[in-house]
């Protein structure tokens with residue numbers, strides 16, 4: 100990576116505009132148009148495959164680092180389609196990369212796969228009805244992305260094979276995105292070292308893309324582990340020190356500090372280890388923080404404050420700060436302008452799905468039940484290209500670890516309309532639409548945009564040149580990627596293992612069976628839209 104930056108900086112700009120290697124066969128504008136039309140028709144012909152994938156992944160409801168069924172299902176489809184599967188990528192049992200093709204360009208396609216704890220919800224039902232009480236669910240809609248990506252990869256493979264178009268396709272899953280923990284490890288393992296461009300997809304209620312910095316934040320996910328000593332909590336508490344005291348003082352310090360940091364920052368925590376039982380002074384305790392800000396420098400500053408606070412809490416309580424563990428990171432997202440501009444033309448061409456009256460009635464009902472006084476239903480218009488958000492206008496918000504990838508290779512995110520804008524994110528209501536026709540149709544539209552944008556890149560070496568120039572001369576001119584991971588930080592693959600083990604059997608009883616039922620709603624006997 101570094102060498103490429105170095106060499107491209109030495110080249111005069113005029114040279115950069117010339118394609119490095121001529122394509123084996125040129126794809127002129129008329130042929131590109133025909134290929135795009137064909138790709139869209141081939142995606143439509145796979146609408147059933149997309150629906151099955153969306154419903155299947157929904158029924159698995161797997162949490163971050165425990166996406167084993169999801170992996171088995173998706174890699175099975177890709178292997179059957181002729182992709183080579185690399186497993187256990189970056190030390191993650193659910194991390195994999197599927198590759199097909201030869202030579203340049205190398206285009207990587209991905210989407211997140213994990214669910215949200217305690218967001219179990221029966222699809223199509225607009226009031227809270229968990230499938231499994233207390234269980235995990237797709238309360239963000241991450242079940243919809245990979246079926247879209249896999250369909251577009253297979254269609255592209257067929258077109259490239261048929262027309263002998265050179266290039267390599269890589270398909271990868273966003274493992275444990277809700278823990279912002281998979282992608283920085285993929286980057287460190289070199290998954291994107293030979294990649295020319297990444298197309299990432301994320302569920303939304305609209306069809307859109309953006310370039311430059313997005314609103315929202317990046318973050319570092321960090322756990323502070325303290326060690327004290329046990330003693331009888333009533334008999335001789337004075338003889339030892341409590342690790343839980345250090346956790347509580349860490350949290351108290353942050354809660355006072357909040358007033359004196361920038362308003363775009365977000366800081367939240369959960370206590371992972373709060374001790375064993377009240378009559379034993381806690382020997383170990385730990386607290387897990389997401390420290391969010393809008394720039395790398397500001398995140399690093401929060402990280403440094405956190406370290407000072409944790410060390411001070413240990414000093415105040417006479418305990419030891421035994422470990423600071425980085426569990427994940429998400430750089431602030433920055434997307435590639437030339438690729439986003441090309442993608443926007445495809446968004447305009449594909450348009451929003453043709454929602455029918457049932458879809459609109461369902462969406463309005465969900466919005467109404469979520470408290471909207473003006474239920475608008477589903478959007479019927481695509482969004483215009485969203486430009487870079489200046490930091491002065493960024494008021495913070497969520498993060499996505501696609502940020503880390505976006506700083507090592509030209510990347511765009513396609514937001515596709517598989518959800519209804521109704522309630523808050525990470526909430527049962529965000530999973531209501533995730534295995535309904537809204538999700539299926541939105542994923543089909545997204546798959547078309549992805550395939551068409553891959554075609555643009557294969558047809559036009561100058562587009563990839565321009566993407567690289569933007570990446571080196573604009574995006575990373577003054578800011579280079581520095582991983583938050585220390586060499587000693589390994590993927591926290593043990594996270595969610597207990598939780599998934601607890602719910603796996605109950606979930607299994609509800610896995611989607613496409614050999615018996617046309618859709619998951621049919622299997623569950625749910626009317627669509629719900630009766631008034």
Ligand SMILES: [Zn+2]
Nearest residue numbers: 211239276301
């Ligand atoms: Zn997400």
